[in-house]
Amino acid sequence: MANQTKRTVPLLPLRGLLVYPTMVLHLDVGRERSVQALEKAMMDDHMIFLTTQKDSDIDEPTQDDFYEMGTLTKVKQMLKLPNGTIRVLVEGLNRGTISSYSNDQGFYEVEVDEYSDSEQKDSELDALMRTLLNYFEQYIKLSKKVSAETYSTVADIEEPGRLADIIASHLPLKIKEKQHILETQDIKERLQMVIEIINNEKEVLSLEKKIGQRVKRSMERTQKEYYLREQMKAIQKELGDKEGKTGEVEDLTMKIEEAGMPEDIEATALKELARYEKVPSSSAESSVIRNYIEWLVSLPWTKETEDQLDINRSEMILDRDHYGLEKVKERVLEYLAVQQLTRSLKGPILCLAGPPGVGKTSLARSVAESLGRNFVRVSLGGVRDESEIRGHRRTYVGAMPGRIIRGMKKAGTVNPVFLLDEIDKMSSDFRGDPSSAMLEVLDPEQNSNFSDHYIEETYDLSKVMFIATANDLSTIPGPLRDRMEIITIAGYTEIEKVNIAKHHLLPKQLSDHGLTKSKLQLKDEAFVDIVRYYTREAGVRSLERQLAAICRKAAKIIVSGSKKRVTITSRNIEEFLGKKKFRYGQAELENQVGVSTGLAYTSVGGDTLQIEVSLAPGKGKLVLTGKLGDVMKESAQTAFSFVRSNTKTLGIDEKFHEKYDIHIHVPEGAVPKDGPSAGITITTALVSALTGKYVDREVGMTGEMTLRGRVLPIGGLKEKTLSAHRAGIKTVILPKDNEKDIDDIPESVREELTFILVSHIDQVLEKALVGEKK
Template sequence: MGPHKMKGRRFPLLPLRGLLVYPSMVLHLDVGRDKSVKALEKAMVDDNLILLCSQSEVNIEEPTQEDIFRIGTVAKVRQMLKLPNGTIRVLVEGMERAEIVEYLDNEEYYEVLAKEQPEEESDDPEVDALMRTVLTQFEHYINLSKKVTPETLAAVSDIEEPGRLADVITSHLSLKIKDKQEILETIEVRMRLEKLLDILNNEREVLELERKISQRVKKQMEKTQKEYYLREQMKAIQKELGEKEGRAGEVEELRAQLEEKNLPEKVREKTLKEIDRLEKMPASSAEGGVIRNYVDWLLSLPWSNKTEDDLDLTKAEQVLDEDHYGLEKPKERVLEYLAVQKLVKKLKGPILCLVGPPGVGKTSLARSIARSLGREFVRISLGGVRDEAEIRGHRRTYVGAMPGRIIQGMKTAGTLNPVFLLDEIDKMASDFRGDPSSALLEVLDPEQNNTFSDHFVEVPFDLSNVMFVTTANAVHNIPRPLLDRMEMLYIPGYTELEKLQIGTRYLLPKQKREHGLEPNQLQIGEEALLRTIREYTRESGVRNLEQQIAALCRKAAKKIVSEDQETLAIGPEEIKDYLGVPKFRYGVAELEDQIGTVTGLAWTEVGGETLVIEVTVVPGSGKLILTGKLGDVMKESAQAAFSYTRSKATELGIDSDFHEKNDIHIHIPEGAIPKDGPSAGITIATALISALTGRHVSKDVAMTGEITLRGRVLPIGGLKEKSLAAHRAGYKKILLPKDNERDLRDIPDSVKEDVAFVPVAHMDQVLEHALVEQQSGPH
């Protein structure tokens, strides 16, 4: 026993889990582990003293020396009570600190040598000051923390020993074992108080933060609950009044609509976000209406709604033939598109541009395309559109903002793959409001239009399934980049025979229906129709013809009603009685061969025209006078023809100084139609040579072609339209540039049968065919 006395006393050791006992503390412990129970029993046998040390980790069942703190508290066992579940409840009272010096070998329980550390007395006034500060801080702690009762403060205030005060206060704090152990291990009283002060300061700060947070949370909770309660009340009131006008009802309705729609993820998120914004808006806010309008647009667009294409070629061909006579090329192109669609399943919508004069059926052909495909049809007119926002929409921030015409059209169609007709694409204009044709580039570009961005909608919209069809009267008015993205289909106009068929098959039955006439109530024979076509219309299309037929039907209806006739037949001779004096003279413009008068052919936006060019030579000083509404190109053609004639004067038997003695007047009558374009050179030259040589020009010949200074004939455009015009006017021979020979295959056979087409490469050939008798000497 002697040698151990130096090192310390022998104690049974009770390791504590999640608990720490200070000297002067009295508390109950439940002991359940075998070793601990045996240690207790040993203490009871000896002197009721046991060493209580804490484990560093709570969950270790069999702690080793490393798991147990070196400093603990020697405690006296006051009471022991065996509980029914086998554990023992003990009442212990902490006596003083002790440090484990050495573990002794003992299988049954932990036994150690420990050296007691008695409290040291202290008269340091600084310690007193520290005691007071600690008490004050503890008071703050109690106020903030609801875990410690105010009575505890009274009990603690009475303690006079500084060390004990530190121990008791620490025992009341909810700290980690590690921190409590630190206080237990601090033997020196002053140091212990200082550490405690630090801990108290920290705890107080944490508690204050906790309190702030909990107050904030509480406020938010209260606000949310209040809002919820008020909202429910509002719903109940609206229900009672039978109203759903409130914003809440509106939002609910929009959410329900959103659920029904099959929207892409991005669009769905955007719509939900906007609906949430709408919900939070005060009812008085003007922006609410803007958001509502926007959500309505998002919900009403066809994001995923498609119609199934009817890919039956025979049926499609039948539909196209039913609606239109002729127009072989455009019909063929539509059937090709259908065939490819059938093979590929997904084809980026082609962009067709139907180009032709008014009244040839461009718009109605687009409608037939939609019918043959079984798609929806939408038409927007671009005539006079000057504002970019018309195509791409306004930003939502503007008052009265709307999406562009394209998105509006898609809403009208209600499907992702309609046939979309952009009418009059050549009539767009650009000014200070932007360039709408540039905005159309994105719409009509198959590479870009799958993410078409409208300023109003903001979410990209897919236009790649749309079949765009555009119409135009003239190609040269369409901006180049736009032209690039389109495939041209030319509809040049109809021959007389075609007009007759269209009149008989379509226009007459349609007008009879519209004027309330039975099919057999009014008979108009082919002869009468032909006369109407020849003498009352002069056009490429059939719009004028339809108006004349409508006039016949109107007048017939009046006659049937007023004279109480059952049926009425109109023959060719009676047309005059119904439609008045013929507007146009059918047949050749000139009744006999003339000198200095030649018929030229011109192309205009409304089709082909015949132009009579007159030249007269009068004594003067060599002036060249040009009259008629001529454009620059036409004037240049006249100058070139004049120079050519001068260079060939001797060969042609004309005085070489004719230009010095005479004034030459070139006149192109034909009303006030602006005439321009490179196709009148050979006509002017022929008229000039005829006038100067006194040779007659054949009345049956019409011609078109540009001239060079050396007399070569250059190619021109619009041959088909010009040929149809010459055929309408009854000319028998057309002179055309040799280079245009390849275009003859586009000319209908019915025209080729009536008219002789003569390709010419040089002015000499032109004169050969155009001038009748041999020259009669200088003029």
């Protein structure tokens, strides 16, 4: 136990320093209060109390800023330095605790309870001292901050308390830890505390040594690799060998710098290149990184073609390549005009919708030529995997970018005309929904930051002019359709087809088959016959195939020597194309009862549809055949209910449903049929069958009907009207609300047809039904 006495001495506060008993050390004193305290101590008995400030930044400390436990010391020597500070040599004597403060003389004078360590020893203290000395010896071997002579000095100390204090003073401890040791008066507890601290320090030093050795080995290995790599570079340079990785890295570095990438993407590419250089060539990761870098440098980041903003030239190119299609041409020329005025316009997203063979794809190619832009086509037919659009993650084997990024690489510029062919043929399954991935591509507000899973960096698609093509708009999801400007191409009239065949298709086929105009000649009537009797379509693909067949047979005749020149007319066309496949005009040859002609819209354009109704003795059973969809079945039920509720008005037997079974049939039963526009056609055929009145064979009709007989508007009027014209129909009955759509019908067709606008079924029956059957 410690012995206790009281003493009053001046106080000298220390900053960032602590003095243990029996320690001798120099202090530099500069604060005025501290100097006065020293002078007072020198005048008295040279005794002064040293305690540490809790916060070393405080210049004028108060009583609360000191630790209460400190060290009573004796000033051995004092020396004034030239800079005004005083250097003193002090010797620590005993621990002490401040019991009271006095600040009357401008410095603190304190009453201190002084404690001296007991000199009694026992076997436990001896064991603790030996353990501490043993640990301290091991610590000195690990640490380079304490000299070996220090251990010799410490080993001679016999007092256990002093041993703990001296060893603690040599350890790199924080002030709080040193103060905690100072405040521990029990000698055994103090020894155990220092043993624990020094044991922890030993473990820390051992770890530092291991880490240092590991770092050293790593540095040696890195230096060795660097040295060997430099040697390899020098050897390759002397040999002129560029096949190694060094030459490859240099080439890729040059490509990255020349690619014109944005700064952040270039930084990514260089980072990947540094990884590539370190990875062994035999590693699988090496080829993955190489492919990624090559994709980055091969993409166009800034290269673009300058738009040829000459509207007259563009119009000439569009007219040269395509006959008709005025709406599409007008839309492209409008875009050019705005571009010429603003010089900055986000690429429009057009969707050319129409049946096959009307020239959607070739039109997009002509648009690219008229703008002077590169053209790239991507087919989306059958795409059902989202990664086809967005690409695969690089972690997958065989990963590669999506079709959009691949298309941009193929285009080579940031502003091509990008054709998304057959966008309506995309589908979704468990691998994702590609149409949802297309939303970002086709949104002008988002596609400036398009994200591909493989590239990982954002890519700007805002300058691309996207043109999509579709046959059936109904299969395109609503959000995707909303992103695009729909331009409908209905199909061609007979006159347009003849002109296309004469000026576009035939010259191409002559060239493909090695013929000239002098060797094969088609008369005008031959073109008309081919269109009328050998094709029945909205587009011109079948027409082109027929012309190809004529060219092949003509080539055989000329090569065999039979003739040097072949001329095709109406008289000999069957020799080349065989018997006529179609009868011109599908209208009935004579007026019939219970048969009406409807106009339908299909994915390949418009078509005519015969509705047949027959009566048989029965009990009002309604039979529907012809592979009808749910909508057409409901239209038939609606027509049947309308007729039953209006028997008096229509002049029909009120109990007809008790006498007859009614059979409604639409021919070509293998072909699925559906749609809402057959309402008035079914009603007309049903009324005709029940009244015995003929239906005018030259009348075609389209319109949806309500249960009260109102006629509602329909879609696809242009396609339906073209099919009526092809079928030889002279009069078309259509809903009053579709009057605005008549302007979309080509003028040559409008001149040959009579349009009757109706709002109620009574008007339809009045125009369609003629004299009664005898």
